[in-house]
Amino acid sequence: MKLLITGGAGFVGSRLAMRLLAEGELYGQKIDKLVISDQFDPPTSLSSNPKVECRTSPLLSQCEVLHEDRFDGVFHLASAVSGECEDDFDLGLRSNLDTTRALLDALRRAGNSPRLVFSSSVAVYGPDPAHPMPDTVSDQTLPMPQTSYGTQKLMCEHLIADYTRKGFIDGRSARLMTVTVRPGKPNGAASSFFSGIIREPLNAEVAICPVKDNVAHPVSSPSLTVQGLKTVYEASREDFLGRSAINLPALNVTVKQMLDALENVAGKSVRELVKFEFNERIAAIVSNWPKGASAQRAARLGLHSPKNFESIIEEFIADQKGVG
């Protein structure tokens, strides 16, 4: 089979690609070719694999001829992130809405109704005066995005559901939780500290936590997120239950629980590298995010939450060793 991963050089995309190549098959079919589409080059461990073809340019520009590939399956992870979309409204619409539509039209034009998994986001949820957000959002919660990123993800979910209803593709949308611990440098995202307060101390650096330690948030690990995307791909339509989006499982943790876990794994001195410097702007953004999420439909597919935050930290440490 011939697969496409958009955003395949990214944090989640490259891990998904590595796993699929290691397993050699998906949904019982041998993977003959894996196309990685991304703005950036994937790691050499991916690009050197003989089954991998890298296409390094904006996805929108690739869509014109994409129908010629007749992919059997697609993981659509390419996306401008939350902060970028708030700073540049047109960029967000182009990167997220227009690009997704161009991709869907290319797959429709191919004519073979390929299976597609779309990485949506817990960012589709938000509070609205007419729709107060529950502390724990579920598959049944009315999405009311409070960012352009969340709005575009939600619009794409519905577009994908309609292309699926028409038989142009066999699409499924999975809402990802905040994936931690991200490697690398802090980025401009308001959620950056959810990784920073673990990553920096483990590297013997001071980290600033801009919110109070009772802030709660639904997170997941890279490996369980990759597992979630794969399972959603392999689910039958009946098991998936219709065409609406599902939440992937989350571990609902407070900042304090994250730091307790850090201390359990790495000791008190490491935890003490985290300093609290309250940042009003970031705290205000975070207060619009869900405090937790449930995932009943994902559980029906056999998916589960990370068992605790310690396991997420241990995965990060093992991952770093693998890279190093």
Place this chain on the structure above:
Amino acid sequence: MKLLITGGAGFVGSRLAMRLLAEGELYGQKIDKLVISDQFDPPTSLSSNPKVECRTSPLLSQCEVLHEDRFDGVFHLASAVSGECEDDFDLGLRSNLDTTRALLDALRRAGNSPRLVFSSSVAVYGPDPAHPMPDTVSDQTLPMPQTSYGTQKLMCEHLIADYTRKGFIDGRSARLMTVTVRPGKPNGAASSFFSGIIREPLNAEVAICPVKDNVAHPVSSPSLTVQGLKTVYEASREDFLGRSAINLPALNVTVKQMLDALENVAGKSVRELVKFEFNERIAAIVSNWPKGASAQRAARLGLHSPKNFESIIEEFIADQKGVG
């Protein structure tokens, strides 16, 4: 003030235009100019009004220069209808999604954050295996469209909410119920019979009802729909409650109640012109539609349902006399 009504030559649009011109003001501001944009020419009663400027061409082609107008307010009613969108997928996306986005970008470019009322639809609701639809859909019901038309309306609701959040426009979305009794000929819409079973008998013609008489549906009258759009325009943001869409009030009636009302207004012989010929295809489509709708937020704004179906029939009869 300078107003734009897109789809202003249509069934609801032309009635809204007539009413606004008759009242001469909106939201306490004198109406100096009313631009009617439509694919078709509006009735002479509108086009002959010195305050009216008609622009007769596809709205999408008008959007390029629309920022120059700097409208104070917009009623965006232009839309391809449900049946058209099912028959021609690209037409639906172009007429509903692309055109709305081009309109929003023109208003954003104008830079004066105009107020905009968008006519969304009860078609955003539908049953999904994971989200069974309640018999009566409310403002709180999770929309799960089962048509391209409903999908595009829902996507536009969220797009408008985000343009509003960014301050580019001051937008509000109101979900219209099925507006009856439509004048003219039957059209290809599956809902056509909801008007036909009243209109044809009143014109001494036989009408075919393709569904059983226990089928229930949320309907409203042209005048209360126009009132709803005007009230939503005039509502403060606080009274409207946030940026999510609201249902306009509905009268939830069965076909039997509609025909009882017809008999009450026009007599038994008129009712007997309605023949039942069950049509599996139409019945299947209708079974995916809400059986009723509630409108708690509209009620907060002082809007109410038609008091009974007799009043809707009487409005139609009076309206026909006015035209004739």
